[in-house]
Amino acid sequence: MKQDLLIELLTEELPPKALGKLSDAFSNGVHDALVKLGLAAQDAKVHAYATPRRLAVTVADVVSQAADVQKREKILPVKVGLDAEGNASASLVKKLTAMGFADKTVADLEIDNETFFITYTQKGAVLHEVLEKLLTDVAAKLPIPKVMTYQIHAGTTAEQDVSFVRPVKRVLALFGADVLPLTVFGVPADRVTDG
Numbered sequence: 001m002k003q004d005l006l007i008e009l010l011t012e013e014l015p016p017k018a019l020g021k022l023s024d025a026f027s028n029g030v031h032d033a034l035v036k037l038g039l040a041a042q043d044a045k046v047h048a049y050a051t052p053r054r055l056a057v058t059v060a061d062v063v064s065q066a067a068d069v070q071k072r073e074k075i076l077p078v079k080v081g082l083d084a085e086g087n088a089s090a091s092l093v094k095k096l097t098a099m100g101f102a103d104k105t106v107a108d109l110e111i112d113n114e115t116f117f118i119t120y121t122q123k124g125a126v127l128h129e130v131l132e133k134l135l136t137d138v139a140a141k142l143p144i145p146k147v148m149t150y151q152i153h154a155g156t157t158a159e160q161d162v163s164f165v166r167p168v169k170r171v172l173a174l175f176g177a178d179v180l181p182l183t184v185f186g187v188p189a190d191r192v193t194d195g
Helices: 016-036 090-098 127-140
Strands: 002-011 046-051 054-063 069-077 110-112 115-122 148-153 159-164 168-175 187-190
């Protein structure tokens, strides 16, 4: 099911000279990341919004879960992957474990041009599971002239350091009419905005 995605960061006063660049980088970063994850089309309609106290973006026709993808990855050369008896070498076991395939054996692998390959189905990204990291990654790449670090109350007695161009006061994250369950810059998402 495709719906529009709206993300809005309400902040303290943003630097006016950097506002246009921040807005463009934020909207393009969100769209590009969604496309890379298979959650939005390359030609999706994207609208950037910015005021002195907000950065926002809408992306049309975003899916809640990307399609599963068949992947084929190179593992190791066969001569490195097998020991003298023809069993999996320590290098092969270590490589498979590092790739998340600890349960696979030599019989599960393909040999092509004297190299082991593995074919598997990668589950498609789920929007509400990846959006928090996506927004954090996009924010880290914004052309911020001077990053501000501030502390927020993390729900316990501990304080949490947050870095962004200005302190984030509110986050709006809507997928259609549904609020997405995420916390960005220590602020939980909601459907409320300021006029």
